[in-house]
Amino acid sequence: MKLKLCAVLVVFGLLVAGCSAPVEKGPLPEKNVPPSENPTPVVNEPQQTPKPVETQQCDYSDPNKYIKKEPNCVVNFMCIRGTEAFSDACGCGCKPAPQPPVEEPIMTSGMNPTIIFGTGKNGHSLLQLGEIKGSDGVFTLTLLKQIQVTSNYLGELDPAMGDLNGDGGKEIVVGRGERGNSTVDILDLNGKLLKRFQPFCVPDTSCKENDLMNPNGATHVAVGDIDGDGKDELFIGSGIGGSSMVLVYTYEGGDVRKLGQFRAFSESDNDPGEVHIALGDVDGDNHMDIVVSTGGRTQEFKGGRPSAASFYGDAYKTNKNRLINQITTFFPQSNDPTREVFLGVGDFALEKGSEIAGGSGMSGGSKVNVYSVDGFGVIYFNAFTPLENVNGEVHLAVGNFDGVGFDEIFATTGENGDGQYHLYDKDGKQLTIENPPRIFSRDDNPTGEINVAAD
Numbered sequence: 001m002k003l004k005l006c007a008v009l010v011v012f013g014l015l016v017a018g019c020s021a022p023v024e025k026g027p028l029p030e031k032n033v034p035p036s037e038n039p040t041p042v043v044n045e046p047q048q049t050p051k052p053v054e055t056q057q058c059d060y061s062d063p064n065k066y067i068k069k070e071p072n073c074v075v076n077f078m079c080i081r082g083t084e085a086f087s088d089a090c091g092c093g094c095k096p097a098p099q100p101p102v103e104e105p106i107m108t109s110g111m112n113p114t115i116i117f118g119t120g121k122n123g124h125s126l127l128q129l130g131e132i133k134g135s136d137g138v139f140t141l142t143l144l145k146q147i148q149v150t151s152n153y154l155g156e157l158d159p160a161m162g163d164l165n166g167d168g169g170k171e172i173v174v175g176r177g178e179r180g181n182s183t184v185d186i187l188d189l190n191g192k193l194l195k196r197f198q199p200f201c202v203p204d205t206s207c208k209e210n211d212l213m214n215p216n217g218a219t220h221v222a223v224g225d226i227d228g229d230g231k232d233e234l235f236i237g238s239g240i241g242g243s244s245m246v247l248v249y250t251y252e253g254g255d256v257r258k259l260g261q262f263r264a265f266s267e268s269d270n271d272p273g274e275v276h277i278a279l280g281d282v283d284g285d286n287h288m289d290i291v292v293s294t295g296g297r298t299q300e301f302k303g304g305r306p307s308a309a310s311f312y313g314d315a316y317k318t319n320k321n322r323l324i325n326q327i328t329t330f331f332p333q334s335n336d337p338t339r340e341v342f343l344g345v346g347d348f349a350l351e352k353g354s355e356i357a358g359g360s361g362m363s364g365g366s367k368v369n370v371y372s373v374d375g376f377g378v379i380y381f382n383a384f385t386p387l388e389n390v391n392g393e394v395h396l397a398v399g400n401f402d403g404v405g406f407d408e409i410f411a412t413t414g415e416n417g418d419g420q421y422h423l424y425d426k427d428g429k430q431l432t433i434e435n436p437p438r439i440f441s442r443d444d445n446p447t448g449e450i451n452v453a454a455d
C-alpha cells in the first residue's frame, strides 16, 4: 500500500507529519511557499477551519496501539514503513500493513532474446538464444546463451518462445524431431526444466484405443495468446503418422492443462499427418488465429495434394475450429515432392491482418512464398542458392527486428545447408547482417539444419 502524500512540519523540535487526504492541517509557514515558486496549487483544499495539528507521535514500538480513541478520527500523522494508517470506529493509528504478494522471480538474467534456434537432424540437442537488432537497414545477430537439452535419439529440437505464465518474462518451449518420443519441454531462459510432458501416446507404453498416436515421435510447437488473457498458450502439432492433430495447452502453476485439440487436415490433404503451426491474426478481426501447414512425407506417400496452409479462426474461443481458409502454398510444378511447408506469420503488407510466409520443404528449391489470408500472393523469392542449401528446405522465423516498418523474415537452411541463414524484408530483398556469427558448430549440428522461431 502506498502511503498518502504527507507534509512534514517541525513543531517545537518534534517531527510531526500531516497527510494530504483528508487534508486537515495548520497553515504552512509562509516562507516555505513563495507565491512565485508554487506552480502546483493544492486542489480540494477543505474550506472548514483547520484543526490543530496532531502533536502526538506514533508509538512506533507498537504499531497496533491506537493513537486516538475518538471514533473515526482524522488521520493526520505518518506511519512508518511496513505499517499503514487506519481510521475506524475504535479510533485511528498505525497498524501493520499487509505484506505485498511474493512474485515469482523472472529468470531472465537480463537477457532479452528475440529469436531462438534448435539443432536439426543428428544435432546435439542444443538451443541457442539470440537477439536481432537493426538500424538503417543494417542488422546484428548477437548470440546470448546456448542450452543443452536432454538428448533424444536424433538430436533435433523444434523451439518456440513466449510468456506462458504471464509474469512478463519469456519461457522456452521445445518440441522434438523424429524419434523424439513425443516429448515437449518447458524451460526458463537459463535452461532450467520447468515441465516435461508427452502429449501423445508413446509407443512401447500401453496405448489405448482412443489415445492420440504419434508413432514418429516428432512434436512441432508454437506459442501465442489465443484467448487474450496475457498468457501465451502452447500449441503442439503431430509428427508423421500423427493424423494432423493440433493440441492446445496452457501452462499454470508449474503444470500443463489441455484446453483442446483438433484435426488440422483430412487424410487426403495431408497423408503424412505431420503439421507445422504458427500463430497470428490473419483475417484482421483482432483475434489470434492458428495457422497450420502440411508436413513431410512417409515412405508410402505417393504425392497427391500440393502443400497447403490452413487458418483456423477463433478456434479456441468457439471450440468449433472454424476454418477460415485453406490455400495452396506451393504448386506441383515447384517440384517439391514432400509437400512440406515451414511457416511464419507476420505483417508484410498494408492489408488488414497478417500474412502467411511458407518455406519450402526438402527438394523445394529454397522458396519462400508469402500469401494473404485470401490466397493472394504477396512475395515470392528464393532464400538460398542451390549451393548454399543443397536440399532446398527453408525454416522461417518472422519478427519486426528493427522495430520499424513491416516485419522481416529470418530464413535458415535445412539438411545439408551448413547452418547458414539470411534476413529478408517484406519485398524479398536480402538485408545485411553485420559479422554474422555461426549459430551452431559443425560438430554440434553436422547436417546444418537449423530450426528457428522468433518472439
Ligand SMILES: [Ca+2]
Pocket: 162, 163, 164, 165, 166, 167, 168, 169, 170, 171
Ligand atoms: Ca513468463
Ligand SMILES: [Ca+2]
Pocket: 224, 225, 226, 227, 228, 229, 230, 231, 232, 233
Ligand atoms: Ca492466453
Ligand SMILES: [Ca+2]
Pocket: 280, 281, 282, 283, 284, 285, 286, 287, 288, 289, 313, 314
Ligand atoms: Ca483473427
Ligand SMILES: [Ca+2]
Pocket: 399, 400, 401, 402, 403, 404, 405, 406, 407, 408
Ligand atoms: Ca521492420
